[in-house]
Amino acid sequence: MAPQLRHAAGCSVPWLSPAETLRLATITAPRRRDQFLAGRWLGRQALAARHGGLPQDWQLSAPADATPQVTGGPIVCSSTLGLSHSGDTVACVLADSALGIDVERHGRRVLDLAGLADLALSDVERMYWLELPVESRQVGFLGWWTLKEAWLKAHGRMLNPATLRGIVALPVRAEAANARLWCEADFTLALVGLDAATPLDLATPSPSSVVQWWQVSEAAA
Numbered sequence: 001m002a003p004q005l006r007h008a009a010g011c012s013v014p015w016l017s018p019a020e021t022l023r024l025a026t027i028t029a030p031r032r033r034d035q036f037l038a039g040r041w042l043g044r045q046a047l048a049a050r051h052g053g054l055p056q057d058w059q060l061s062a063p064a065d066a067t068p069q070v071t072g073g074p075i076v077c078s079s080t081l082g083l084s085h086s087g088d089t090v091a092c093v094l095a096d097s098a099l100g101i102d103v104e105r106h107g108r109r110v111l112d113l114a115g116l117a118d119l120a121l122s123d124v125e126r127m128y129w130l131e132l133p134v135e136s137r138q139v140g141f142l143g144w145w146t147l148k149e150a151w152l153k154a155h156g157r158m159l160n161p162a163t164l165r166g167i168v169a170l171p172v173r174a175e176a177a178n179a180r181l182w183c184e185a186d187f188t189l190a191l192v193g194l195d196a197a198t199p200l201d202l203a204t205p206s207p208s209s210v211v212q213w214w215q216v217s218e219a220a221a
């Protein structure tokens with residue numbers, strides 16, 4: 001990323017689309033600018049690897065609260081991109097259907113984990129969560145959190161504390177899953193919106209990686 005991020009301090013990044021340049025100009029925090037640029041470059045790398053051309057040949061839209069659309073490139077392409085950032089980690093998924101992706105770095109101390117769990121977890125999720133050893137609860141909670149955020153993104157919805165408990169994520173067998181969770185040593189990553197027909201072309205997880213299948217759905221009101 002270094003050559004692409006070298007421009008981050010200024011406003012001129014030649015490979016950004018006009019929409020992305022406008023959006024970048026509204027982002028003032030240096031880390032957020034870097035995340036924005038890294039996500040946009042990673043997305044272009046995925047497009048070039050899958051559909052051809054060079055990363056800089058691809059153009060993306062840049063809504064502040066929706067997934068980016070492919071607006072130009074060497075071929076007409078209906079693939080959709082999903083992006084997520086946390087600290088210096090950036091994740092991207094390129095698919096032919098709406099997938100949601102979310103990544104969260106481990107290690108940031110959560111001051112009121114129990115309060116957050118009350119806010120975000122349904123009764124049945126909370127029951128599973130309380131069965132975890134105390135030292136595993138923060139990372140365990142991030143599993144539910146990333147699955148819920150990824151579900152929101154797959155459905156183009158916004159984060160709303162009032163509805164988080166109504167999105168329910170439960171571990172299931174692979175055949176019944178619509179979501180996959182990777183728990184690595186320093187981050188958790190969730191992908192939601194899979195079905196049995198979704199081909200997964202994934203990087204090999206690290207030997208310490210824990211991979212689980214989940215079903216995420218919205219509980220009836």
Ligand SMILES: CC(C)(COP(=O)(O)OP(=O)(O)OC[C@H]1O[C@@H](n2cnc3c(N)ncnc32)[C@H](O)[C@@H]1OP(=O)(O)O)[C@@H](O)C(=O)NCCC(=O)NCCS
Nearest residue numbers: 036039064065066067068083084085102153156157158159
């Ligand atoms: C969707 C949402 C939950 C993800 O937020 P997040 O975890 O902070 O951010 P992530 O880094 O994981 O993902 C951001 C990326 O997801 C995409 N995205 C943003 N909102 C999206 C949405 N509603 N649906 C699909 N994708 C979305 C964008 O590509 C964005 O990256 P970019 O801005 O660099 O292009 C969040 O954007 C949201 O709802 N925000 C508005 C409301 C809010 O913040 N409320 C707080 C109340 S507690």
